[in-house]
Amino acid sequence: MEKIKEILEFDERLTEYLTSFKGVYLNPGSVLRVPSYAWGDWGIELTDDNIEELYYLSQKAYEKEWGETDASLNKLVGVASVNAGLGDVNADMNNLVGKIAASFLADISSDKELRVLDIGAGTGATTLATLRAMISIPEKWKTLLDRTKFILVEPSEKRVLSILDSIENDLHMPMRVADSIEFQFCKDIDIDVDPNSINIVISNAAIHHNAVLDRSLRRIAETMKEGAMFVNGDWHNDVWHDPIEFAVKLYPKLLSLEGNDLDSFFKGYFELFAEGSRPSMFLDMYMQTSLNKSFYEFALKFCELYPHTKAQKIADDQIIQFWVSVNNEFKKESENRGEKVTATIDTLESHEPIPQRKRTMAVSGIETDSIKVQEMFQHLKRTGKYVEKGNVHRMIETPQGISDLAAVMVAGKRNR
Numbered sequence: 001m002e003k004i005k006e007i008l009e010f011d012e013r014l015t016e017y018l019t020s021f022k023g024v025y026l027n028p029g030s031v032l033r034v035p036s037y038a039w040g041d042w043g044i045e046l047t048d049d050n051i052e053e054l055y056y057l058s059q060k061a062y063e064k065e066w067g068e069t070d071a072s073l074n075k076l077v078g079v080a081s082v083n084a085g086l087g088d089v090n091a092d093m094n095n096l097v098g099k100i101a102a103s104f105l106a107d108i109s110s111d112k113e114l115r116v117l118d119i120g121a122g123t124g125a126t127t128l129a130t131l132r133a134m135i136s137i138p139e140k141w142k143t144l145l146d147r148t149k150f151i152l153v154e155p156s157e158k159r160v161l162s163i164l165d166s167i168e169n170d171l172h173m174p175m176r177v178a179d180s181i182e183f184q185f186c187k188d189i190d191i192d193v194d195p196n197s198i199n200i201v202i203s204n205a206a207i208h209h210n211a212v213l214d215r216s217l218r219r220i221a222e223t224m225k226e227g228a229m230f231v232n233g234d235w236h237n238d239v240w241h242d243p244i245e246f247a248v249k250l251y252p253k254l255l256s257l258e259g260n261d262l263d264s265f266f267k268g269y270f271e272l273f274a275e276g277s278r279p280s281m282f283l284d285m286y287m288q289t290s291l292n293k294s295f296y297e298f299a300l301k302f303c304e305l306y307p308h309t310k311a312q313k314i315a316d317d318q319i320i321q322f323w324v325s326v327n328n329e330f331k332k333e334s335e336n337r338g339e340k341v342t343a344t345i346d347t348l349e350s351h352e353p354i355p356q357r358k359r360t361m362a363v364s365g366i367e368t369d370s371i372k373v374q375e376m377f378q379h380l381k382r383t384g385k386y387v388e389k390g391n392v393h394r395m396i397e398t399p400q401g402i403s404d405l406a407a408v409m410v411a412g413k414r415n416r
């Protein structure tokens with residue numbers, strides 16, 4: 001598919017198909033929500049003629065989700081992640097982002113204003129965690145508070161303004177702190193600050209709301225001063241980039257179908273895809289070789305051919321469990337209301353595996369492995385302010401091993 005009309009029609013067919021089954025309360029959302037490097041696997045051909053419109057439509061595909069919802073959606077995500085056994089992982093990531101950012105800020109020796117950019121500030125949890133960590137730094141906290149200015153970038157005005165109440169009521173901070181907060185109601189790509197003017201970028205669970213990440217990260221890199229740091233908490237897994245994995249891992253858990261019925265569900269799903277996509281190639285392969293095997297079993301085996309580390313596999317299982325929990329929340333809501341209520345967040349997302357995110361950052365001019373970032377960590381370790389293992393910080397340990405799902409990484413702007 002390369003024509004916009006074909007892609008939009010595919011989106012409609014996909015949603016209609018996947019929501020027509022009993023037990024499914026999740027919408028997939030537009031296919032343009034998956035990371036742009038994987039659009040080809042979903043059958044989308046990127047051409048010079050369609051590229052700008054696809055980039056525009058991919059941003060639109062995320063808009064309704066956050067623009068039309070409020071803090072109750074964050075709460076629901078919190079409940080679903082606890083029920084999925086992940087703990088309140090967003091809160092944990094925010095605390096770590098705040099702690100690292102505050103340490104960096106405290107170490108900057110300059111008497112100029114320190115400028116912090118919070119990307120996808122939401123209801124303010126990432127900035128609040130940073131403020132909390134700043135006030136726990138002995139001696140320096142007062143000057144730090146006076147010197148630091150926060151710029152909160154958030155498309156949803158309704159969400160972000162509630163931070164002012166939190167500063168007063170939860171942190172019991174003087175209102176002059178609120179005076180040092182500036183709001184920009186826009187997406188990351190449209191940030192309005194001078195180039196080379198930001199000391200620290202902070203962000204949690206926001207960067208993945210964007211399928212064309214390199215463009216946004218390049219804009220973020222431009223805003224950073226030489227030597228500035230980007231402290232980024234985010235969700236990472238391999239599931240959404242592949243239409244086969246997406247369906248085969250998630251839907252058997254949502255549908256009350258078995259045996260042949262499950263097989264026909266998957267055949268129907270695979271037939272939605274255009275020629276050249278991974279599912280259509282897989283379907284051809286199946287028809288030629290394995291008609292006597294269960295279609296679902298064959299697809300499951302096919303997914304295993306894609307190389308995953310153990311930490312990625314655990315992350316994939318956990319993200320599926322998370323969505324099963326979201327589905328359950330909406331199932332309960334539907335039963336209470338006596339009508340089907342489908343989820344306000346869509347499943348397809350631009351979650352990149354950790355190695356891929358590091359690459360996307362690197363091509364955008366922000367490096368996670370630079371000597372400068374490593375030196376910073378050594379310094380933080382030596383001074384005892386920060387004692388984790390190093391960059392990247394994976395947040396979830398399971399009895400099976402550590403998971404890639406939620407991680408905080410620090411990246412520095414590449415020296416020109």
Ligand SMILES: C[S@@+](CC[C@H](N)C(=O)[O-])C[C@H]1O[C@@H](n2cnc3c(N)ncnc32)[C@H](O)[C@@H]1O
Nearest residue numbers: 066120121122125126156187188204205206209
């Ligand atoms: C899961 S919330 C996280 C909010 C906050 N950082 C936290 O940890 O609680 C993601 C936020 O990113 C915002 N967002 C979505 N797309 C964005 C974009 N392109 N640029 C900036 N923010 C975006 C959403 O509106 C939402 O408030």
